[in-house]
Amino acid sequence: MESNVMRLQFDSRPENESFARVVIAAFLVQLNPTLETVTDVKTAVSEAVTNAVVHAYPRGGKGTITLAAELLPGEQTIRIEVSDEGVGIPDIDQAMEPLFTTQPEMERSGMGFAVMQGFMDSLAVTSEVGKGTRVVMTKKVGGETPEN
């Protein structure tokens, strides 16, 4: 089987967080994942998209978020990329520290990247101030018995 790629662009709006979850779950189904794997991937995508919605375009700025994914049937793996063209992250290491948040007054937990790391097999974050941020995650889906 050949790989399968999808790319979707949407406005940076909170309503699109659940939309992104539904899309990635529907795409992932082709690899016959377990329900647990689907939930893991949905959670990680939700975190990445929420980060972009909350931080990429501050002060009511408008922008777009791109969700791209590739199914690699040979490796039974999904590769997911969530990117924006927003303000970027000045210090990625600090941003990835569990409990670090720039918005404690908004009751943000600072656990977004930690959850992505915990629910996926790999996580890579690249960012350039003023140009945007790209989050790339992979998860192996193979060797599972489909539940539904």
Add this chain to the structure above:
Amino acid sequence: MNEQRYATAGKATVTRDTVTVQLEGELDHCSADRVRASLDALIADQHVKRLVIDLNGLSFMDSSGIGVIIGRYRTLSRRNGSIAVRGLSPQVDRIFQMSGLYQIVEKCR
């Protein structure tokens, strides 16, 4: 869009100083403000010392839910109160464990 997807605070019961509430739907950044406001209203009475959150009806939660829980914990701990959760799915349980929430939140049946 189907509004039912977003998390809401459903049925709530009050017994002495304890409020028990059911959360339903998907708790994410988009729905967190609404859930936060509903829970704050339920514990606004200074006599409320304990909040039990039943998550059986919660179909999804990401780290936005952590902030909602911690915020309510802060309110209740100021009056020597406590917060407990029950009915967690394995996914939500992992988020609680990962974030250290069980250090301040009791898991009950």
